[in-house]
Amino acid sequence: MATQLSNDSKMISSADEALNVAREVIATNSATIAATIAATIAATITVAEAERVTWDLVVVGAGIAGSTTAILAAREGLRVLLIEAKRFPREKVCGGCLNPRAIDYLKRLGVAEELQGQGTIALGRLHVQFGRDPHCWPIPSLWSVRRSTVDSILVQKAIASGVHFLPETVGMLQLLSSDLPSSDSVASKRLITGAEHVDDGPGSSIAHESIVPESIAHESIAVEVRPAVGGQRSSSRRLVTRVAVVASGLNRSPLGGTLQWSSTVASGSRIGVQCMLHESELSKDSFLIHSPMFQDQQSLHMLVAPNGYVGLCKTDGGYYDIAAAVDPTEVRGKNSIPATIDSIVEYCGYRPDAVWHTKPWMTTPHLTRASNPVAVPRVFLVGDSIGYIEPFTGEGMSWALASGFAVVPLIASAIRCNSYEDSSSKWNQWAIQQRRFSQSVCRWVAKQARMPRRAQWVLRVCDWFPPIRNWIVRKATQ
Numbered sequence: 001m002a003t004q005l006s007n008d009s010k011m012i013s014s015a016d017e018a019l020n021v022a023r024e025v026i027a028t029n030s031a032t033i034a035a036t037i038a039a040t041i042a043a044t045i046t047v048a049e050a051e052r053v054t055w056d057l058v059v060v061g062a063g064i065a066g067s068t069t070a071i072l073a074a075r076e077g078l079r080v081l082l083i084e085a086k087r088f089p090r091e092k093v094c095g096g097c098l099n100p101r102a103i104d105y106l107k108r109l110g111v112a113e114e115l116q117g118q119g120t121i122a123l124g125r126l127h128v129q130f131g132r133d134p135h136c137w138p139i140p141s142l143w144s145v146r147r148s149t150v151d152s153i154l155v156q157k158a159i160a161s162g163v164h165f166l167p168e169t170v171g172m173l174q175l176l177s178s179d180l181p182s183s184d185s186v187a188s189k190r191l192i193t194g195a196e197h198v199d200d201g202p203g204s205s206i207a208h209e210s211i212v213p214e215s216i217a218h219e220s221i222a223v224e225v226r227p228a229v230g231g232q233r234s235s236s237r238r239l240v241t242r243v244a245v246v247a248s249g250l251n252r253s254p255l256g257g258t259l260q261w262s263s264t265v266a267s268g269s270r271i272g273v274q275c276m277l278h279e280s281e282l283s284k285d286s287f288l289i290h291s292p293m294f295q296d297q298q299s300l301h302m303l304v305a306p307n308g309y310v311g312l313c314k315t316d317g318g319y320y321d322i323a324a325a326v327d328p329t330e331v332r333g334k335n336s337i338p339a340t341i342d343s344i345v346e347y348c349g350y351r352p353d354a355v356w357h358t359k360p361w362m363t364t365p366h367l368t369r370a371s372n373p374v375a376v377p378r379v380f381l382v383g384d385s386i387g388y389i390e391p392f393t394g395e396g397m398s399w400a401l402a403s404g405f406a407v408v409p410l411i412a413s414a415i416r417c418n419s420y421e422d423s424s425s426k427w428n429q430w431a432i433q434q435r436r437f438s439q440s441v442c443r444w445v446a447k448q449a450r451m452p453r454r455a456q457w458v459l460r461v462c463d464w465f466p467p468i469r470n471w472i473v474r475k476a477t478q
């Protein structure tokens, strides 16, 4: 036992040494951060080392919500591990516009200056077009930034705050069926894990069951981890933590094949798609260069059609971010994402740029959805994992940040009091409030955009009555 303990502390101290080195490098000066944004962010711990620690908090997913949660939990003095499936930096489907509320949270995290240092572009105008009729309005300043930039800065901040980072590793919770919302089908205590459960994918849900000692399960949560590339179930390892946070975005793989943990997808829900174009790649006659509407680089452009909408804006590093929400039936019908984007751009009277037919497009599963519940004792969902409304006004990142800020005090107090029921029920209430109030304007705007006549009227009313327009814009970008 004594040998085991001393091995444990060696492992932990060597992992902590690696973390300290990483922190020193990051703390040296912010120029180092800038230099490391483009470089791969290395793991600060190995799986074997992580396996020997009882973590206070394991966060699965290092997007905006996961990194925010990890940073704030580390500031509370918790021992935190942040697991991420991808190699960082990585892009993801997103318009990359940070609204004033998101910027405020980033200031509180202490990363706003570094972000600006990366060349974020301040957008002060919205150009919205349903069909051929353009409308241009002032908006509260948004920051346009690539997700590879902002997410990497947050992960670097997490490491500098004492969080251990384990990239290119897939995490999956092992939950007792009795911890889950409807355990009626399973009388005995069983561990339910799932493999390769890809949302909305055809026939991809596989559930594996095995018995775990109750004592372990009651004091902690187990998180199964395996390498993201080439990792077989046989090579998976098990980490132990007091609390787990699922911050995996629209991907529900950390919840495995636990069908009891339901996610409702709205009927007619769209999918998200995105492509990044460097300015040097644009065609010579591209409307992005020649159309007077698009010459204003401080505008967020929204082109809307009945089958979806495309958001375009200039972002850091000389890139254009082209992100869209489109009907999946349309993409299937045309058998092509860029052809679907072409149809929206043409509907608004512009000639599409052929270059995006040569670029890779990223996609998401169905967008509008809600998880229920969003917490059980010791497990909390944050960010898009809670649920999402089709992105019209680009507030997803501020919701993700808000959820990180709101969940950490509950987790810290649950761990301190060793009492988890109350925090999980408070988190479920928080999510209900969020859906009811904060997301209502966004839901309303997305609904209008699907009805051509109504949308035209709403846009005109906004032109005629600027106070109404300003109210909608303010609410929608909060």
Ligand SMILES: Cc1cc2nc3c(=O)[nH]c(=O)nc-3n(C[C@H](O)[C@H](O)[C@H](O)COP(=O)(O)OP(=O)(O)OC[C@H]3O[C@@H](n4cnc5c(N)ncnc54)[C@H](O)[C@@H]3O)c2cc1C
Residues within 6 Å of the ligand: 060, 061, 062, 063, 064, 065, 066, 083, 084, 085, 086, 092, 093, 094, 095, 096, 097, 098, 099, 102, 169, 170, 171, 172, 247, 248, 249, 250, 251, 253, 254, 271, 272, 273, 274, 323, 324, 325, 364, 367, 382, 383, 384, 385, 391, 393, 394, 395, 396, 397, 398, 400
């Ligand atoms: C088309 C479109 C445009 C948008 N535009 C905007 C915008 O302009 N402004 C805005 O604020 N929001 C926008 N959003 C919304 C925004 O992108 C999301 O709300 C935000 O990314 C949510 O952050 P998150 O941290 O919850 O999830 P994510 O950012 O999706 O991060 C989840 C992370 O978890 C990782 N992961 C997943 N499964 C596992 C696993 N099993 N193990 C380990 N890691 C895992 C993923 O690799 C990923 O890095 C847009 C969304 C779409 C679809």
